[in-house]
Amino acid sequence: MSTPELPLIDQNDGGCGDDCACGDGEESGLDPALAQLLADAGLDPIEVEDIAHMALSEDLDGGVDVTTVATVPEEAEAVADFVAREDGVVAGLRIAEAVFSVVCTEAFEVERHAEDGDTVTAGQLLLSVRSRTRDLLTAERSALNIMCRLSGIATATRRWADVLEGTSAKVRDTRKTTPGLRSLEKYAVRCGGGVNHRMSLSDAALVKDNHVVAAGGVAQAFKAVREAFPEVPIEVEVDTLEQIGEVLEAGADLILLDNFTVEQTAEAVALVAGRAVLESSGRLTLDTARSYAETGVDYLAVGALTHSSPILDIGLDLREAV
Secondary structure, eight states: OOOTTOOOEEEOSOSSOTTOTTSSSSSOOSOHHHHHHHHHTTOOHHHHHHHHHHHHHHHHTTSOOHHHHHHSOTTOEEEEEEEESSSEEOOOHHHHHHHHHHHOSSOEEEEEOOOTTOEEOTTOEEEEEEEEHHHHHHHHHHHHHHHHHHHHHHHHHHHHHHHHTTSSOEEEOOSOOOTTOHHHHHHHHHHTTOBOOOSSSSSSEEEOHHHHHHHTSHHHHHHHHHHHOTTSOEEEEESSTHHHHHHHHHTOSEEEEETOOHHHHHHHHHHHTTSSEEEEESSOOHHHHHHHHTTTOSEEEOTHHHHTOOOOOEEEEEEEOO
């Protein structure tokens, strides 16, 4: 829900203070209210703060914003308005606030006009930040890079979710994410109405073709994982209908149908008959997504959500502080 009625919120403790997460890593240096909002969204405030530090460190490269320092008086203040330049789904607003929390040397104020997951239109005001002009301009690109990237993922995911609406299937992501940004990109998928696959190699098993080759067969690979990690859910990839019986007998929790046609997928759904969760992967496009979903599969795996989504164009407009 959008919140245009929110008053300006004073964010104290700006900058990299004594309690910054880049110290011992045990406590977030972000404003407690902002940290709680991030945690409520399923994000680790300390990780978000660290990403903000990393982005700013990369942009400053050990120096200062030479253009801004040279052209903007030190005491000047302004308001930065984040504005959507095109229609889409916004994500990363609170993460942008974290960037300002890290860079601002004085207390800053934010006014929230939209929330992550909102559908926005070109020209819509999303977020306003009031602080020292130098700090606003120094943080601008890092905040926009994150917001545009995450909003692009959320927008692409929403297109898939809309196509699947009315079916029991959900679109979900893969591990084809930007190194270091997985948690944020998977958060953006959730903002767009998708669901997440495993977050890492350790929280679930996925037996793919190379594992099958290494283990000497599908059943052997499944058995090896089950014996080594009895509590971990196991998904097994199959590329033929004939493999499904063997995988079911082994006891797979989820079966990944790799590059199946719509007709083959329908056969697989009938064969499994609810005994395992089914996921389609490969051959999937927005044009064919509905056909796959209507076969009765549970998930459509779409790596393109995170590896190929274009950004959503968001700009920052500076105005004089009143």
